[in-house]
Structure formats: C-alpha cells, structure tokens
Amino acid sequence: MNCSRTPENLFKASDCFLTEIPFPKAVGSDLDGTLLPSSKELTARFVNILGRMEKRNILFFPVTGKTLNLTDKTFSASEVPMVCLDGAVIKDRGRILWDDRSLLSPDFVRSVLKCTSLPLFLIDDDVIYFREGVEEKHYSYWSAKLDSPPEKASLERTTHVVIPWPERRALLKVKESLFSRSQPEIACFLSPRPIQESFYLVFRSSGLSKFRGSSRLLAEYGLTIDEMLFFGDWRNDIPLLKRVGFPVVMRNAESDVAAYARAMTLFSNEEMGVERFLMSFFDL
Numbered sequence: 656m657n658c659s660r661t662p663e664n665l666f667k668a669s670d671c672f673l674t675e676i677p678f679p680k681a682v683g684s685d686l687d688g689t690l691l692p693s694s695k696e697l698t699a700r701f702v703n704i705l706g707r708m709e710k711r712n713i714l715f716f717p718v719t720g721k722t723l724n725l726t727d728k729t730f731s732a733s734e735v736p737m738v739c740l741d742g743a744v745i746k747d748r749g750r751i752l753w754d755d756r757s758l759l760s761p762d763f764v765r766s767v768l769k770c771t772s773l774p775l776f777l778i779d780d781d782v783i784y785f786r787e788g789v790e791e792k793h794y795s796y797w798s799a800k801l802d803s804p805p806e807k808a809s810l811e812r813t814t815h816v817v818i819p820w821p822e823r824r825a826l827l828k829v830k831e832s833l834f835s836r837s838q839p840e841i842a843c844f845l846s847p848r849p850i851q852e853s854f855y856l857v858f859r860s861s862g863l864s865k866f867r868g869s870s871r872l873l874a875e876y877g878l879t880i881d882e883m884l885f886f887g888d889w890r891n892d893i894p895l896l897k898r899v900g901f902p903v904v905m906r907n908a909e910s911d912v913a914a915y916a917r918a919m920t921l922f923s924n925e926e927m928g929v930e931r932f933l934m935s936f937f938d939l
Contacts, residue, residue, distance in 0.1 A: 679884035681714035681876070682933070683738070683869050686721065686729065689886050690929055697732060701930055705733045707939040714876055718742075718865050718885070723751065724796040736875075740778065741859070743814040743870025747875050753812060754871065756862035761810035763841060767858060768805055771829045774817040779808035792851055794818045813864060819853040826856040831914045833858075884930060884936075904932065 681753075684690045691697070708715050716736045717727055723739040723746055730737065736747040742756035764777065774788035783798040783806040794817070795801070820826050826845055834843060841859040846854050870880050886904050933939065 664777055667737075677806060677882050679882060680712075681873060681878055682708070682886070683716055683718045683883050684886035684929070686717055686719045686726070690717070691729070695729075697729065698930070699925075702733045704930055704933055704939060705735065708933070708937065711935060711937065711939070714873075714878070716869075716872060718869055718887075720797070721779065722783070722800065724781055725797065725799045736872055739870050740781070740814045740866065740869040741863050742865045742871075743812075743863055744781070745868055745872045745875075749873060753869070754828070754862070754867065757759050757811045757814060757860050757864070757867070758811075759816065759841070759858065760838075761934075762859075763815060763838070764810045764813045767816050767833060770832055771818065772824065773818050773829065775805065775816060776816050777805050777816045779810055780812040782808070784808045789819065793817075793853065814859060816858040818856040819851075821843055821849070821853050822857070823849075823854040826854055830856055836920045847902075861929070 665868060675917075683788075687695065690701075701881050705715055716738060717726055717730065718738045719741060720741045722739070724746055726737050726739050727746070736745065738745050740757075743754055745752050745902050748914045757827070767775075767930075774786050776785035776789050777781055777796065778784075781798070782800040782802055783794050784802050784807060785794050786804055818829065823845070830845055834841075838856070842863070844857045846856075848854075867878070869883065869885075871900055873880060873883060884904065
C-alpha cells in the first residue's frame with residue numbers, strides 16, 4: 656500500500672486505500688497530535704468544514720482518551736457527537752451514554768488505594784481525583800474538572816487509575832501485588848520508558864476500548880465501523896486498528912500502520928493538513 660508522496664497526490668489518495676471497501680460515511684479523529692497538533696484549539700476554518708460535512712450527511716466525531724467535559728470545551732463552537740475516556744462514554748445529541756464494561760469495579764479501585772501510598776490519580780464519573788504529591792502536569796491534561804483526594808470519588812464510574820512515579824521498580828511491586836488477586840477484566844500497563852520524568856502504572860477495565868466506543872456511537876446512526884475513516888496517531892491509537900478493515904489516515908507511519916489497516920500517511924503536521932485532506936477527499 657504505497658501512496659505517492661508527491662504534492663499532487665498528497666491529499667487525493669482515496670484510490671490508494673479504499674479499494675473494495677465502502678466509501679466512508681463517518682470520520683472519527685484523535686485530538687492532540689492529530690487534529691490539534693499545536694494550537695490545542697479548533698480553527699475557524701475547521702469549524703466551517705464541519706458544517707459542510709454535516710450538510711453532506713458525513714458524520715464527524717472525536718475519539719479521545721480525555722474526559723467528556725474537556726472534549727466538550729474543545730468543541731464548544733460546533734455541536735458534534737464524541738467518544739471520550741478511551742471509549743467508556745459517548746455523547747450523542749444531548750445524551751450521555753456510559754459503557755458498564757469499560758468501568759473498573761469499586762472494590763478493585765479501593766484495593767489500589769489501600770495497597771499503595773504512592774501519589775496517584777483516578778478518573779471517576781468524568782472527574783479527575785488526585786492524591787497529594789502528584790504533579791499537576793501528570794493529570795491536568797486529561798480533564799477540566801479536578802478534585803482531591805481520590806477517597807472523595809464515588810468509584811461507581813472509574814475508568815482509569817494512574818500512578819506516576821520516577822522509580823519503575825516500585826511500580827512493578829504495586830502491579831505484582833495487585834495482579835496476584837485481580838480479575839481477568841482488569842488490564843494493566845506499566846510504561847517501559849519514563850514520560851515527563853516518571854514511569855506510569857495504569858489500571859483500567861479490559862473492556863475499555865476506543866474501538867468499542869466508536870462502534871457504539873456509529874450504531875446510534877445505523878453505521879458500522881467499516882464505514883468510518885479514522886484519523887489517528889500511531890503510538891496511542893494502534894489498539895483501535897488491530898484486526899479491523901476501515902481506512903485510516905495517520906502521521907508518518909505508513910508502513911507500520913499498513914500492517915494493521917488500509918492506511919495512508921498524512922504528511923503535514925499542522926491542522927491545515929487535516930483540513931485540506933477532508934476538503935479534497937470529500938470534495939467539500
């Protein structure tokens with residue numbers, strides 16, 4: 656799947672990766688690093704493009720790990736459906752729909768809080784609750800609603816528990832302690848390399864999935880996942896792509912992405928790259 660990198664073909668690549676599959680009726684997009692690589696705000700031009708897509712009955716929705724409240728702020732200038740918290744919750748035409756399979760059990764979250772005194776934060780019911788000692792840079796990126804301490808949370812809609820710490824060995828001990836008695840519906844990730852000078856131990860439900868969240872939202876419009884065009888970023892969104900056939904547009908990852916999905920690379924790293932692609936691809 657080798658799309659030409661010449662300027663003439665950069666934004667007209669539909670023939671290259673849409674062979675024998677339905678032409679997209681919906682567009683899902685990751686936010687930071689993809690739709691919002693630099694400014695973190697939607698441009699007026701993109702809001703105008705969203706209006707044109709709506710008139711053409713082309714569904715657009717963000718697919719993000721951020722909370723619903725923060726994603727809502729980003730799209731305040733344009734009413735769009737959205738998939739948030741890695742697929743745990745969708746918003747569609749004023750309705751907020753949670754997926755129970757994407758939630759951690761309250762008992763498990765309590766066991767994490769009791770097991771370790773390390774600084775941590777959790778996301779519960781679209782709010783981040785943080786323990787004293789966690790630097791703001793580790794959690795403020797994900798939500799516009801913050802509270803403290805985690806014990807104040809109801810734990811009825813907990814999607815993530817995150818422990819950032821500079822010593823990976825300490826996090827490995829926490830992981831081994833909890834996973835010796837955890838259920839198979841619990842998934843865990845320990846970062847192999849530090850991010851912002853800390854390693855991250857993340858607990859979430861094994862049912863939490865951007866793929867599942869996107870499928871749920873599309874079903875509300877009578878669409879299926881293979882009728883979607885997806886804009887994403889390689890490191891964070893590859894789990895969404897495994898074993899699926901819908902087309903994807905990514906930044907500078909063509910050969911790797913093509914192993915998982917029908918893909919082309921978007922070679923511009925600015926918002927205008929996505930805008931120009933959408934206008935050309937859908938002839939807006």
